[in-house]
Amino acid sequence: MDDELKKSNILIVDDNTANIVLLESILENEGYEEFSSTTDPRTVLSLCQEEEFDLILLDIRMPHMSGLEVMEQLAKQFPADYYLPIIVLTAQLDKQTREQSLALGAKDFLTKPFQHWEALLRIHNQLETRYFYKRQMARGDFFEREVARRTEEIRSVQLEVVRRLGVAGEFRDNETGAHIVRMSKISEVIARGAGLDEKMCELILYSSTMHDVGKIGIPDDVLLKPGKLNEEEWEIMKSHVEIGPQIIGDYPADIIWMGSVIARSHHEKWDGSGYPEGLKGESIPIAARIAAISDVFDALLSNRPYKDPWPLEKALELMKENSGKHFDPTLLDVFFGCLDEILEIRAALPD
Numbered sequence: 001m002d003d004e005l006k007k008s009n010i011l012i013v014d015d016n017t018a019n020i021v022l023l024e025s026i027l028e029n030e031g032y033e034e035f036s037s038t039t040d041p042r043t044v045l046s047l048c049q050e051e052e053f054d055l056i057l058l059d060i061r062m063p064h065m066s067g068l069e070v071m072e073q074l075a076k077q078f079p080a081d082y083y084l085p086i087i088v089l090t091a092q093l094d095k096q097t098r099e100q101s102l103a104l105g106a107k108d109f110l111t112k113p114f115q116h117w118e119a120l121l122r123i124h125n126q127l128e129t130r131y132f133y134k135r136q137m138a139r140g141d142f143f144e145r146e147v148a149r150r151t152e153e154i155r156s157v158q159l160e161v162v163r164r165l166g167v168a169g170e171f172r173d174n175e176t177g178a179h180i181v182r183m184s185k186i187s188e189v190i191a192r193g194a195g196l197d198e199k200m201c202e203l204i205l206y207s208s209t210m211h212d213v214g215k216i217g218i219p220d221d222v223l224l225k226p227g228k229l230n231e232e233e234w235e236i237m238k239s240h241v242e243i244g245p246q247i248i249g250d251y252p253a254d255i256i257w258m259g260s261v262i263a264r265s266h267h268e269k270w271d272g273s274g275y276p277e278g279l280k281g282e283s284i285p286i287a288a289r290i291a292a293i294s295d296v297f298d299a300l301l302s303n304r305p306y307k308d309p310w311p312l313e314k315a316l317e318l319m320k321e322n323s324g325k326h327f328d329p330t331l332l333d334v335f336f337g338c339l340d341e342i343l344e345i346r347a348a349l350p351d
Contacts, residue, residue: 008054012037041065071104083133085126186294193334207259214244266291
C-alpha cells in the first residue's frame with residue numbers, strides 16, 4: 001500500500017514560496033511522485049476541476065482568498081460524501097480558526113513551522129484514508145455494475161420466457177409464430193404514437209406477445225378447423241381469453257399483469273359487442289385496445305387454416321369500416337398515421 005500512496009496526487013497551496021519548496025522537498029525525499037503547487041488560492045477550484053487530487057495541503061492566511069474561502073468553494077464543487085482530505089497549514093491555533101476549518105472539511109492541521117516527521121506522518125495518515133475510500137468506491141462501482149448486469153440478464157431471460165410463451169400459443173395455428181412478434185412491435189408503434197410513456201410502451205411491446213397464449217387450451221379440431229366454426233365451437237374458441245390469464249397467472253410483476261389484461265381483453269370492442277365482458281369504449285384497457293388493432297390488422301394479412309391472406313387494400317378498408325365499432329377511433333387514427341412504419345415491420349418479419 002505504501003507504494004500506492006507514493007503515487008498519490010498532492011496539491012500544495014501556500015502564498016509563501018519557501019513553504020512550498022520545503023514541502024515539495026519533504027515529499028520528494030520520501031519518494032512521492034505526483035505533487036504540484038500554487039501560490040494563488042484563486043486557482044484551486046479550477047485545478048481541482050481539471051484533475052483529481054488525493055490530498056490538499058492548504059494555507060489559511062493568504063491574499064486574495066483565505067483557505068477557509070477555498071474550502072467553501074470546494075464544498076460546493078463536490079458532493080457531501082466525496083472524501084478529499086485537506087490538511088490545513090497554519091501558524092494560528094486559535095479555537096475559531098480550528099472550528100471553522102473542521103466545519104468546512106479540514107481533516108487535520110499542520111502547525112508552522114512544521115517538523116519533517118510530523119508532516120510526513122500526517123500526510124501518510126490522510127492518504128491512507130483516501131486510499132481506502134477510493135478502494136471502497138471502486139468496489140461499490142464494481143458491485144453496482146455487477147448488480148446492473150445481473151439484473152439486466154435476469155430481465156432478458158424473463159422477457160425471452162414471456163416471448164417464448166407467446167410463441168407457444170401462436171404455434172398452434174401459425175407455422176412460424178412471426179405473427180406475435182409483428183403484432184407486439186406494431187402495438188409498441190401505436191403506443192408510442194398515442195403518446196404513452198416509455199415504461200408503458202415497453203410493457204405493451206413484451207406483454208402483448210402473450211395475447212393468444214390461451215389458444216394452448218383450445219382443442220385442435222376447433223383451433224385448426226379449416227371452415228367456419230359452429231355456435232358450440234365458437235364458444236369454445238372464445239374461451240381462450242379466459243384460459244390465457246389462467247396460464248399467465250397473477251405473479252406481482254408489471255409484465256405479467258399487463259399480459260393478463262391484454263390476453264383477457266384484446267377481443268373487447270369499442271361499441272361493447274366484444275367478449276368476454278362486453279366492455280365498451282374507454283372501459284376497455286388501453287393496452288387491450290391497442291392490441292386489438294395490431295392483432296386484427298396483422299391477422300388479416302396472415303395465412304390461417306380458415307382463410308388466405310387478405311390484400312393490403314382490403315384489410316385497410318375493413319379497419320376503416322370498424323372505426324368506432326371494433327376499434328377505438330382515436331387509436332385507429334394513430335395506426336394510420338404510423339402505417340409506413342407498421343408496413344416496414346411486416347416486411348422485415350415475414351412468415
